[in-house]
Amino acid sequence: MRLSSEPCATAETAFITNIQHFSLHDGPGVRTTVFFKGCNLHCAWCHNPETISSKGQVGFDVRRCIGCGTCGEVCPCRLHKMKTRLHETDVIGCVKKESPNEGEDVRHEWLRKECLACGRCVEACPANALELYGKHVSLSEIEKECMRGKKNFPGFGGVTFSGGECLLQARQVFYLASKMKAEGISVCVDTALHLPWDTVEGVLSVTDLFLVDMKAGLSDTHKKYVGVSNERICENLKRLTQLADCWVRIPVVHGVNDTEEEVEAMLNTLGGMGERLKKIQLLTYHTLGEPKYRALGTDMPRFEAPDEKRQEWMLEEFRRTGVCVEWN
Amino acid sequence: MSNECNSRAFLYLNLPQMVSGMLFSEEFDFWSREHIVLKRPDEADTFEGFYEAVIYNLSQFLFACAGHYNRFEQIWAEINPMPLFSATMQTCIDKKMDVTRGGARYNSSSFSLIGIGTFIDSLYAIRKVVYEERKLTMEQMKELLRTDFAGQEAWRLYLQNKVPKYGQDDEEMASFAGRVFRDLAVHSSGMPNARGGYFEASLFAFFFYDVLKEHTWATADGRHAGQRISRGCNPVESTKEIDAATLMQSLRSIDFKDYPGCAVSYLEMPISKNAAGTDVFVRILEAFVHCGGNALDFNVVDKETLLQAKKDPDNHRNLIVRVCGYSAPFISLSEELQDEVIERTMRNG
Ligand code: SF4
Ligand code: SF4
Ligand code: SF4
Numbered sequence: 001m002r003l004s005s006e007p008c009a010t011a012e013t014a015f016i017t018n019i020q021h022f023s024l025h026d027g028p029g030v031r032t033t034v035f036f037k038g039c040n041l042h043c044a045w046c047h048n049p050e051t052i053s054s055k056g057q058v059g060f061d062v063r064r065c066i067g068c069g070t071c072g073e074v075c076p077c078r079l080h081k082m083k084t085r086l087h088e089t090d091v092i093g094c095v096k097k098e099s100p101n102e103g104e105d106v107r108h109e110w111l112r113k114e115c116l117a118c119g120r121c122v123e124a125c126p127a128n129a130l131e132l133y134g135k136h137v138s139l140s141e142i143e144k145e146c147m148r149g150k151k152n153f154p155g156f157g158g159v160t161f162s163g164g165e166c167l168l169q170a171r172q173v174f175y176l177a178s179k180m181k182a183e184g185i186s187v188c189v190d191t192a193l194h195l196p197w198d199t200v201e202g203v204l205s206v207t208d209l210f211l212v213d214m215k216a217g218l219s220d221t222h223k224k225y226v227g228v229s230n231e232r233i234c235e236n237l238k239r240l241t242q243l244a245d246c247w248v249r250i251p252v253v254h255g256v257n258d259t260e261e262e263v264e265a266m267l268n269t270l271g272g273m274g275e276r277l278k279k280i281q282l283l284t285y286h287t288l289g290e291p292k293y294r295a296l297g298t299d300m301p302r303f304e305a306p307d308e309k310r311q312e313w314m315l316e317e318f319r320r321t322g323v324c325v326e327w328n
Numbered sequence: 329m330s331n332e333c334n335s336r337a338f339l340y341l342n343l344p345q346m347v348s349g350m351l352f353s354e355e356f357d358f359w360s361r362e363h364i365v366l367k368r369p370d371e372a373d374t375f376e377g378f379y380e381a382v383i384y385n386l387s388q389f390l391f392a393c394a395g396h397y398n399r400f401e402q403i404w405a406e407i408n409p410m411p412l413f414s415a416t417m418q419t420c421i422d423k424k425m426d427v428t429r430g431g432a433r434y435n436s437s438s439f440s441l442i443g444i445g446t447f448i449d450s451l452y453a454i455r456k457v458v459y460e461e462r463k464l465t466m467e468q469m470k471e472l473l474r475t476d477f478a479g480q481e482a483w484r485l486y487l488q489n490k491v492p493k494y495g496q497d498d499e500e501m502a503s504f505a506g507r508v509f510r511d512l513a514v515h516s517s518g519m520p521n522a523r524g525g526y527f528e529a530s531l532f533a534f535f536f537y538d539v540l541k542e543h544t545w546a547t548a549d550g551r552h553a554g555q556r557i558s559r560g561c562n563p564v565e566s567t568k569e570i571d572a573a574t575l576m577q578s579l580r581s582i583d584f585k586d587y588p589g590c591a592v593s594y595l596e597m598p599i600s601k602n603a604a605g606t607d608v609f610v611r612i613l614e615a616f617v618h619c620g621g622n623a624l625d626f627n628v629v630d631k632e633t634l635l636q637a638k639k640d641p642d643n644h645r646n647l648i649v650r651v652c653g654y655s656a657p658f659i660s661l662s663e664e665l666q667d668e669v670i671e672r673t674m675r676n677g
Contacts, residue, residue: 021573030611032573068482126485128568152576153615290662 013136014172027188029157032149036163047289051164056117056134059295064129067106071121158186177206193236217265241274253285254304332434333427343447375459387515394519401522435525438589445558448494449549476546488550495563495578506581513586530589560592579619
């Protein structure tokens with residue numbers, strides 16, 4: 001994986017989807033999390049589907065659309081069309097709406113595939129039915145946002161760089177993390193470690209804690225659900241836990257990685273880790289990403305969460321590593 | 329033991345409706361009843377002129393209210409003296425004076441201003457859309473308000489979603505909000521009362537905002553007539569992107585020293601399956617004090633609120649719930665998840 005897959009044009013901007021304040025799940029304490037866009041994995045259960053593609057995307061929430069047609073007026077490619085009389089079969093990816101102005105039905109037709117994600121329709125839509133996923137934001141602006149937490153919260157936990165895979169924009173992460181360090185702000189890097197070791201090593205000096213996502217123990221399972229095998233990931237994790245504090249985070253999906261073989265394989269991997277593996281967080285599979293899948297025009301693949309008995313059992317199993325384990 | 333007799337909660341002033349009263353002065357007779365000669369804001373050529381007129385009229389009105397109140401306060405001692413209450417205060421005993429005549433050490437009165445968030449947003453929307461972008465004339469704006477945006481949903485949504493709102497991260501807005509807070513404090517305080525004390529500014533209404541909403545017409549921030557108005561010194565409920573962090577940030581627009589009569593912030597806490605939430609409470613309280621906050625009203629969300637939010641998502645955009653260790657805006661959840669969360673609240677009592 002080469003760093004040139006970075007979607008940003010210059011070192012001065014980062015390509016991100018969102019900065020979330022008051023985040024309670026991305027490392028210790030109350031944190032500010034920066035979500036980078038672009039990921040080199042493709043987990044079947046991904047709950048941030050808008051962060052996978054390294055290109056800009058537009059999400060459309062049909063339920064909010066009032067069919068006013070403003071988007072059509074501003075789109076340089078004329079991709080939004082409001083049609084008043086249409087046969088069901090002509091409809092491409094659209095809604096039937098009662099126009100509030102004339103009292104007649106309007107169908108909103110949008111050629112999503114041809115969208116350049118220029119953001120003009122998003123800007124113009126009065127109903128906020130359209131949303132732009134992915135913005136090139138200057139590093140100084142991101143830096144300012146991140147500093148805000150420190151100003152407002154005496155017990156501020158720090159900043160977490162997440163995504164997507166934030167280390168696909170390692171230069172940007174490095175720059176921002178160094179700035180944070182200079183201010184005495186703690187830095188977490190949330191990564192899946194499917195990267196050349198050099199890249200990970202590059203941010204070692206400016207990271208206080210790595211949050212490493214582990215998807216599956218068996219290589220085959222990994223390949224099946226994530227798209228690639230996990231050798232390099234395990235290798236990197238082993239090296240990393242010798243050098244830096246790490247938490248391993250495992251999204252637990254029923255029938256995928258909560259089986260006995262799977263848990264055993266994960267335990268084998270984790271058993272060989274260095275001292276600096278501080279915590280294992282088990283995360284229950286959830287469907288919070290559903291609205292985003294819908295907005296992106298795809299169906300969310302359905303999985304199930306492990307039941308409470310399974311959760312208890314896994315907790316016990318993982319405790320055998322001697323590392324602090326928690327369900328989150 | 330207390331040594332204060334503060335007179336409050338006798339007048340709740342609905343700020344957004346005062347603006348309607350100025351824009352549609354023909355339909356409100358309180359101006360003439362109070363012999364106030366109105367400065368017509370809608371005739372101003374600039375936003376400065378508009379704003380000045382609004383503040384001038386408000387100050388005249390508050391002045392009149394203080395006058396009425398003082399008239400009653402002067403006969404308070406005769407019709408309802410309070411010897412027992414007075415006997416609990418040292419200075420009343422020293423001065424041999426009843427509280428109703430000013431026996432206490434602190435003798436303040438305060439008007440409570442309601443809906444300041446809605447007020448700020450409405451004035452700002454007029455500034456942006458009528459005076460700066462010139463997308464609407466004043467007459468068109470008035471027509472939208474008069475008809476409660478009938479047939480003009482796109483305009484209503486534009487005003488609601490595309491104009492910066494108090495509480496959002498916008499510097500120009502923050503400085504405007506700061507100005508409004510300052511000006512309102514100046515004009516609702518400082519008048520002497522009949523007990524030797526003064527009027528103090530305050531922003532609270534523990535539930536009254538809910539009673540008033542039905543009597544509040546449509547406002548220029550895209551709020552329908554009859555919908556909720558903002559609470560205490562909070563931003564408006566329908567403003568998006570307001571989390572605990574932004575709420576704290578918004579407090580920085582306010583100099584709470586201007587509001588000794590109390591300015592309340594409300595915060596709905598996410599409901600949580602386990603007790604891990606206590607840490608969050610601590611952090612928020614720390615942050616609140618750090619940002620100079622004055623009074624904080626915590627609410628843990630109940631079933632009723634969730635049911636309402638499901639029905640009326642637009643007015644509950646900032647309601648955060650916890651779902652298996654994650655926090656998410658309630659309205660962003662799928663219907664089945666919403667139901668699950670509601671059910672869980674019921675189970676937990
Ligand atoms: S501008 Fe927004 S509300 Fe209007 S038709 Fe387009 S998507 Fe729908
Ligand atoms: S993002 Fe740009 S290209 Fe895509 S639909 Fe909107 S206006 Fe058209
Ligand atoms: S690594 Fe994270 S962002 Fe990437 S596909 Fe998997 S869950 Fe989604």
